[in-house]
Amino acid sequence: MKKGRRTRQGARNQQSSFERQRLAWQAHHRQTARDALHRLKQRPIGTAMTLMAIAVALVLPAALWLLLGSAQVLDRNLSDTAQLTVYMTPSASDVDASSLLERVRARDDVGSVTLVTPEQGLEQFQKTLGLGDALSGLDKNPLPAALIVKPVTQTPEAVSALSLALKQMPKVDEAQVDMQWLERLKQLSTLGQRVVLSFGALFALGVILIVGNTIRLSVENRREEIEVITLIGATHAFVRRPFLYSGAWLGLGGGIASLILLAAGMAWLSAPLTALAESYGGQWAVPSLGFEGSLFLLIVSTLLGWLGAFIAVGRHLSHMTPK
Numbered sequence: 001m002k003k004g005r006r007t008r009q010g011a012r013n014q015q016s017s018f019e020r021q022r023l024a025w026q027a028h029h030r031q032t033a034r035d036a037l038h039r040l041k042q043r044p045i046g047t048a049m050t051l052m053a054i055a056v057a058l059v060l061p062a063a064l065w066l067l068l069g070s071a072q073v074l075d076r077n078l079s080d081t082a083q084l085t086v087y088m089t090p091s092a093s094d095v096d097a098s099s100l101l102e103r104v105r106a107r108d109d110v111g112s113v114t115l116v117t118p119e120q121g122l123e124q125f126q127k128t129l130g131l132g133d134a135l136s137g138l139d140k141n142p143l144p145a146a147l148i149v150k151p152v153t154q155t156p157e158a159v160s161a162l163s164l165a166l167k168q169m170p171k172v173d174e175a176q177v178d179m180q181w182l183e184r185l186k187q188l189s190t191l192g193q194r195v196v197l198s199f200g201a202l203f204a205l206g207v208i209l210i211v212g213n214t215i216r217l218s219v220e221n222r223r224e225e226i227e228v229i230t231l232i233g234a235t236h237a238f239v240r241r242p243f244l245y246s247g248a249w250l251g252l253g254g255g256i257a258s259l260i261l262l263a264a265g266m267a268w269l270s271a272p273l274t275a276l277a278e279s280y281g282g283q284w285a286v287p288s289l290g291f292e293g294s295l296f297l298l299i300v301s302t303l304l305g306w307l308g309a310f311i312a313v314g315r316h317l318s319h320m321t322p323k
Contacts, residue, residue: 029241036245039218047250050214054254057207058301059261061200066266066287068192084163084177086147092171097145100171104147109162114148144173204304207254211247211308219243219316226317236317243313244306251305255298262289 040047086104088097097115104113151162159177166175219226226239266287289297 032242033245036242037249040246040249050210050250051253051257053210054207054250054301054305055257055261057203057210058254058258058297059265061196061203062258062262062289062297063265064196064199066262066289068196084149084151084159084166084175086149086166086172087174087176088145088147088171089173090144092145094145096171100169101147103169104149104166109152109158111150111152113150116146116148118143118145204300207251207301207304208308208311211250211305212312214250215243215247215309215312216316218246219313239317240310240313243309247305247307247309248302249305251302251308252298254305255301258301259289259294259297
C-alpha cells in the first residue's frame, strides 16, 4: 500500500513538474514577444520604413489578385452572354421558322431562344448602319429568318457541340458562333492566375529578404550579448527566439499596413471605375479581400516575417563563435 501511494505521489509530482515547466515556457514566450515588440518601438523610424517596405511588397500581389477576381467575374458575365445565331434557308416559310423555334426550345442544352423574322432583321440592319428607310424600296427582303440561341452551358466545347447539332436541323443554312473570344477569355484568365502567382512568389521572397536584412542588423548589434549568453549555456533556440518574434511582429505589422494601403487604393479607384462601368451600361463593385482574405494575408505575412528571421539568425549563429 505504501509503495502504491509513493508511486501515485511520484506521478503527481512529475505531472506537477511538467505543468510548471509548461507554464514557465509560456511565460517566457510571452515575455520574449513583449520584449521584441518593445525593441521595435524603440526604433520607430527604422521600424516604420521596414513595415512600409513589407506593405508595398504585399499590396502589389494582393491588388493583382483582387483585379484578377474582378476580371474573372467579368469573364463569367461575358460568357453568360455567349449565343448562337442560327440562319434559316431563304426558302424557309414562317411555318418552318415556328417549327424550328419549337424544336430548338425543346432541347435540354438550350437556355433560351428568340425568333428574328426577316422584317425584324432588316429593320435592325438599317438601324445599325444608319440607313433609315433606304432599303425599304427593295422588291424582296434578302435576309432570312434567324434564331438567337443562348446555350445552358457556356463552355466553348458545349457551345461548339450545340452549333453542330443545330446545323443538322432541317431548313437551317448556318449556325454561327464566335468561339475565338471565348477561348481568348479562358486563356487570359489562366495567364492572369499564373502571373499573380509568379508575382506573389517574387514579392514573398522580397518580404523574406527585407525582414532577413533587418534581423541581420539586429543580430550584429547584439553580437556581444549573444556571445555572453551562449558562454553561460544558452541554446541556439533560446538565442533565436527573440529575433523570431521580431520577424513575426514585422510581418504582422507589414500585413496590417498592406491592408490599409489596399483599402485606400481601392477606395480611390472606386469612383472612376464605377463611372466607367456605368457608361457601358454595366455595374462594378469595389473588390475586397473580406475577412477570410484579410486573415489569410496577415497569416502569410507573419509567417514570411518569421521565416526571414529564422533564416537570417540561423545563418549568423552558425558563423558566430564566442570569444
